[in-house]
Amino acid sequence: MSISLPPSFNYSLPQSKVFFIGLAGGADSGKEAFCRVLIEQLQKNQVVDSxxxxxxxxxxxxxxxxDEDRVRIASGLYNFDHPDAFDWDLLAQVLDDLKEGNVTRFPKFDFATKKRTFEARSKGLEDPNVILLEGIFxxxxxxxxxxxxxxLFVDVDDDARLANRVARKVAEVNxxxxxxxxxxxxxxxxxxxxxxxxxSKKWADIIIPRGLENAPAMELITSHAADLLGRHQQSNSTRPSRMNSSTVLQEMMSSTPSNASSTCPSPRPISKSAAHSETASRSSLTSSPVPRKDVLGGLTDSLYKPVPE
Structure with missing residues (x-):
């Protein structure tokens, strides 16, 4: 069965040789853990050095x-889960510096004191060529x-995220x-x-239901990154050493039942999210279909307020 991916799924490595991956999702959906496992997989498959x-x-x-903010913080009325709480100009400047290979300093926010400090790049880190940004926004x-x-967008059930939040908060020192x-x-x-x-999920190229539990999604993302960066998978991998995302998807779709042609007369292009739904079905027969990228397209402007550019 042939698969046709939309043009927007074709990426090209920027001239700066820095590849940026953004991972969003709700609070306590396991974004940081997912990124760390993704980095481990990229290193394991010789896509990127540590x-x-x-x-x-x-x-x-x-x-x-x-000072006014600190009064609201003390009274529990300050909203850290609002876009206005972030320094978007600083983030854009740091990303621009990394893209251009310029020297930059990274901020570190101390939640105990609610103060921000800056630190230089780690001595063990050379000029990176893969940079992951994780966060709710x-x-x-x-x-x-x-x-x-x-x-990328990690899509985890609300109840699961709340349970993760409670478990994390009660396990803290205070x-x-x-x-x-x-x-x-x-x-x-x-x-x-x-x-x-x-x-913001509508902007995602790949939606990842269940987060770290979704092993096929991790493999797809790793394979696609390897293809984009022009590297080879490890020779002892169970898949071919040179694997791109389209090949992975084709293998996943090859398990379609033989009678599928009777219900689907002719092949048709699928969206990235729909393709991902097929990968999820391999690990769970009861998993729900992944929403299309445009599933949120009908939201009113009152729900989505872009940051002033």
Whole structure:
């Protein structure tokens, strides 16, 4: 069965030789863990050296709180889950510096003191050629999206994310009371997901249901990155050493039942999200179909408010 991918699925490595991957998703959906496993897979398959991969966290780009902000923070009324809480200009500047190979300093936000410091690039890290940006609003700003070569969205159930949040918060050195965790979730976290994060899913090239549990998605992304970066997979891999994303998808679709032709008279192009749905079906017969990229296209402007560019 032949597969036709839309033109937007074809990427090209920028002249700067820096490949940017953005990973968005709701709070506590396992974005950072997914990125770290992705980096490990890229290294394992000889796509990138350990000194050439850099992981950036959007939460380090919170803007410095003003005195008025600090009063609201102390009273629990400051919303860290709103786009206005981030320093988008600083993030764009750091990404531009990395793209051009310029010397830059990385911010580090201390949640205990709510202060921001800066640190130079790690001595063990050479000029990176693969940079991952993870965060709830990684796909929110058009200015940032235009710098990304691959845009991913981890789609995890609301209840699972809330359970992860509670487990994480109560395991901290100074755990928050359960009622405080739930109040914060209802007041800030859930509305931010509904109003800003969920709508940004429409910008994703690949939607990843279940996050780290979705092994086929990880393999597809790794193979596609390997193809784009012009590297070879390890010789002992179970797949051919030179594998691109289209080949992976074709193999996944080859398991289609023989009677599929009776229900589907002729091959038709599929969207990236729909193709991913096929990969998910291999690991779970009960998994729900992945929404098309345009599934959120009908949202009203009141739900999606782009960052002023």
């Amino acid at each position: 000194s050439k991969a850099l992981l950036l966290h959007l939460h380090d780009y919170y803007r410095e709180p003003t 990684a796909l929110y700003s058009q200015r940032i999206r235009e710098l990304l070569n691959m845009k 755990p928050d009371p359960i009622d405080h965790i739930l109040t914060e979730y209802v007041r800030f976290v859930k509305p931010a997901f509904d109003d800003f994060i969920q709508p």
